[in-house]
Amino acid sequence: MTSYDSKTIIISGATGGIGREVTPKFSEYECNLILLHKNRSTQSQQYINKLSNQKAHINELIIDLTNPDEMNIIENLLQKKHLKVDFIINCVGIFLPSLLSNCDISILDKTLSNNLLAPISLIRTVFPYLALRSTSRIINISSVTAKKANIGQGIYAISKSALNTYTKCLAQELYRYKIPVNSISPGFVKTAMSEKHYTTFKNKVPFKRFASPTEVADLVLFLTSSMADYITGENFIIDGGFSNL
Template sequence: MSNKESLSGKVALITGASRGIGKEIALELSKLSAEVFINYSSSDEKADEVVSTIKNNGGKAHKLKFDVSKEESVSLAFDEIIKINGSIDILVNNAGITRDGLLMRMKSEQWDEVLNTNLKGVFLCTKYASKFMMKKRSGTIVNISSVVGIIGNPGQANYSAAKAGVIGFTKTCAKEFASRGIQVNAIAPGFIETEMTEKLNTEEIVKAIPLKRLGSCSQIAQLVSFLVSSDAGSYITGQTISIDGGMSI
């Protein structure tokens, strides 16, 4: 059994953990005894609830409000993590937004907002986290991409470009960091039941999913947990793991 099975003594930052997939990842990693930092951009109350749930279950959690797309705020956030814990072991780049629209009508602002949050945010958090992971010569990074970054989706040119970018970024970081004992992988979820997907026409979407159902946040969280805490996970790097009910086949 790997000593990574339990995350006791490990510090994890999960971006966008006030709700949806990120929240479930934070709960799952705290169940394995990791100390978790709950990042978010505006939902103070929701982030408080996640922290309270973890603390009520005997875990350690801190909320950390910062915008992943702004270098100055990312830098200050890492100062805070290092001040409290002296290191970071696990980074889950999960924060993401959509600003959908057909390309003909897509405004530059919609493009920039999505690329800045979903791709530049991953770059910035990885850059700052890897600085500390390199010193420790260990660390695990999981980037949340999307099935749309693999197969595309009308109305999501900005989002699919960012999510495809995350996949290339993941492979490069995996190669750059492997000699320092740092693994970098991506997860490409299909349609998962969250606030991001609740405004969509689920009936139509389900028709395009071979398994004919949406996925759950908990399933994504379990896959993250596998990558960061299992012995098998410790030998995987540079991969994009699809968890999409067969959408990308």
């Protein structure tokens, strides 16, 4: 079993539907967890407080990853605590439905900024502090829409397709360090955001249900483990067979 004691793990979108299930996978270890999220709410603060009662050392950063002027917040923490980063796990992302034929440019800009540029900016900022060894990991949460998109998901699909391409190209660049870089593409995931669509879409999935965020988090955990040392440049689809229809 892989131990995550003494690891430094950065998770973006840490209080979102998937991020809030990924984080507890590591909080039971004596590691450094750097949790990034954009807005502090009562709910998110309760979640962070609950994590603080576990073994991990929690560092919460309120940051807008789409704003280049805020990236020094991460650098300042890493420098202050003399940390080398082991894992970067990007769970940040938004979905704004829009038709491509008459899309609002502001929706295009906001979607690409959050779903593509934010993960790239985080990795670019943290890379000088990344432990350049084979036990390090970079994981980007993408979407099955990059393979199979419905009407109204075009801009979102474009952003995630680009993220997958970025992931593969980055994996090639990091071959020399033997650092695995992979993406995960969930299909329908049962979160607060998707709950209103559950009845409409669950029967379109061969397994007749949405994935739970925990199932996605389990795949993240696998990819950070020693069992995934030889896997890089891949995109893992977890969608109950939806994209194969």
